[in-house]
Amino acid sequence: MSASSSQFIDPEFKSSVFxxxxxxxxxxxxxxxxxxxxxxxxxYKAKSKSSSDTREYALKQIEGRGLSPSACREIALLRExxxxxxxxxxxxxxxxxxxxxxxxxxxxxHDLWHxxxxxxxxxxxxxxxxxxxxxxxxxxxxxxxxxxxxxxxWVLHRDLKPANILVMGEGAERxxxxxxxxxxxxxxxxxxxxxxxxxxxVVTFWYRAPELLLGARHYTKAIDIWAIGCIFAExxxxxxxxxxxxxxxxxxxxxxxxxxxxxxxxxxFPQAVPCL
Numbered sequence: 001m002s003a004s005s006s007q008f009i010d011p012e013f014k015s016s017v018f019x020x021x022x023x024x025x026x027x028x029x030x031x032x033x034x035x036x037x038x039x040x041x042x043x044y045k046a047k048s049k050s051s052s053d054t055r056e057y058a059l060k061q062i063e064g065r066g067l068s069p070s071a072c073r074e075i076a077l078l079r080e081x082x083x084x085x086x087x088x089x090x091x092x093x094x095x096x097x098x099x100x101x102x103x104x105x106x107x108x109x110h111d112l113w114h115x116x117x118x119x120x121x122x123x124x125x126x127x128x129x130x131x132x133x134x135x136x137x138x139x140x141x142x143x144x145x146x147x148x149x150x151x152x153x154w155v156l157h158r159d160l161k162p163a164n165i166l167v168m169g170e171g172a173e174r175x176x177x178x179x180x181x182x183x184x185x186x187x188x189x190x191x192x193x194x195x196x197x198x199x200x201x202v203v204t205f206w207y208r209a210p211e212l213l214l215g216a217r218h219y220t221k222a223i224d225i226w227a228i229g230c231i232f233a234e235x236x237x238x239x240x241x242x243x244x245x246x247x248x249x250x251x252x253x254x255x256x257x258x259x260x261x262x263x264x265x266x267x268x269f270p271q272a273v274p275c276l
Contacts, residue, residue: 022093023095024093024102024104026049027048027050028049028057029046029047029048030046030059033045033046035058041060041062042060042063044058044060045058045059045107046107055107056107057090058104058105058106058107058108059103059104059105060105061101061102062101070183070184071183073183074185075092077182077185078105078182081153081155081182083146083150084145084173084176085142085143085145085146085149085179086146087106087108087178087182088105089103090104090105091103092104106168108166108169108178109167109168109170110169111164111167112139112162112165112167112235113162113163115162116162116238119131120238120239130236130237136236138175139165140228140235142176143179143231146177147160147179147225150179150185150224154187155185155186156186156187156188156224157179158184158185158186158203159203159204160203160207161203161204161207164180164181165177165179165231184203188220188221205259206240206242206243206244207226207242208226208254208259209222210260213254213256213260214255215254230242243262244258245258
């Protein structure tokens, strides 16, 4: 709304709306409780100032000032999503004083990156120490359940990696997987529309499907399934299956010769299918 048109707003209505608007600092304690940094912002552990609410929450502060297109897309998607294995957004706070946006979400004590890192640190040169088989089975089942929900709703995640797979700790949801970080998520259609023009680079390199590395303009939910396969292999071995040095990687292009060679060295070269 422009400044010239705002003068026509009823002052009483404007005052009532302002009184109902809560600042995040008024409702939650989170100072000095920074627990991580995501693709698009900082994450803080928060507790409600209300004595009746004993739950722990996470507050994600969106990077930059105001609402970027990626933040709007993430908020719009999270408002519509409702599944036990997808991170739940409870509320959005707008701070007019410093033009900051805060997302109130569920707090998860663990993520797969730290779980895999722990098992990698405890293995010896002669003995692997992967997570227990039943634990791997449970984690994979929940990841697939969450992704099936997203794909049935025509949503591509496009940034699946261990750091974006959260695991709840103590409490009623202990062991529950939460797929997080929807900053790269996009709606897709049938027939497919090209997404490469808007986002030429998606998915972290070690989990990027070959068609993305080769610059495909049209891609499907198969890119998410490829990433899940990479995560599954990493859970079994405690090492990234397609690990590749990334010092010289240019983030502005999806292609990377060494990454493709690493995939081919593990999986073998694609075989041509004869035409019938």
